[in-house]
Amino acid sequence: MSKAKPKLTVLVSSTVYGIEELLDRVYTLLTSYGYEVWMSHKGTVPVRSDRTAFENCLAAVKKCDLFLGIITPQYGSGQDKKNAEEPSITHQEVQLAIKLKKPRWLLAHDHVVFAWSLLKNIGHKGKAGRQELKAKFKSTPILDDLRVLDLYEEAIIDGIPLAERDGNWVQKFRSTEDGSLFVGSQFFRYQEVEQFIKENFEGESPLPQKGGES
Numbered sequence: 001m002s003k004a005k006p007k008l009t010v011l012v013s014s015t016v017y018g019i020e021e022l023l024d025r026v027y028t029l030l031t032s033y034g035y036e037v038w039m040s041h042k043g044t045v046p047v048r049s050d051r052t053a054f055e056n057c058l059a060a061v062k063k064c065d066l067f068l069g070i071i072t073p074q075y076g077s078g079q080d081k082k083n084a085e086e087p088s089i090t091h092q093e094v095q096l097a098i099k100l101k102k103p104r105w106l107l108a109h110d111h112v113v114f115a116w117s118l119l120k121n122i123g124h125k126g127k128a129g130r131q132e133l134k135a136k137f138k139s140t141p142i143l144d145d146l147r148v149l150d151l152y153e154e155a156i157i158d159g160i161p162l163a164e165r166d167g168n169w170v171q172k173f174r175s176t177e178d179g180s181l182f183v184g185s186q187f188f189r190y191q192e193v194e195q196f197i198k199e200n201f202e203g204e205s206p207l208p209q210k211g212g213e214s
Contacts, residue, residue: 007036011060012091014070022176026183027031034190059183067097067104073111073144091151106155110174116149
């Protein structure tokens with residue numbers, strides 16, 4: 001008997017607080033289209049007992065076929081308590097996906113995009129420009145950490161001429177409906193996505209042979 005063809009795996013990287021409904025919707029959509037979905041909110045990220053939670057998350061980024069990142073006003077957990085400046089798990093997942101040139105799609109909440117644009121327009125441009133605000137900044141439900149803006153800036157590959165940017169599309173969303181529409185529009189043609197991966201990422205991020213862990 002021939003073996004069943006492995007499904008494409010999508011890693012959904014995000015914080016959870018405040019977007020549980022969107023994550024549930026995204027999981028349902030992607031599984032219905034035929035993908036294997038790795039999402040910590042659903043407990044489907046592959047876990048090895050000899051690794052930390054952080055190591056398991058980064059291993060999932062390395063092994064996934066497709067990366068869907070959702071940038072929210074919450075920066076997320078996972079920072080090293082001994083190093084307050086250590087990026088969160090979500091932040092490092094996005095950084096690694098960019099570094100590995102994973103086929104990726106990113107969503108950013110409207111609050112994040114607005115805050116980034118506002119600070120940029122009043123003279124606090126870039127990570128360095130926001131540094132002076134850190135001592136005065138107080139966490140709010142609208143934005144709990146200025147490093148969320150660092151993450152957004154890295155995702156859009158700010159600072160490089162637009163003509164030279166690849167993979168910098170970040171879709172703004174305000175609601176569960178907005179986010180679901182984007183995911184549905186990008187992922188529902190499974191065979192087209194699979195062909196896109198083969199044609200554009202075969203040397204960089206080949207379709208995996210499911211099996212052994214790295």
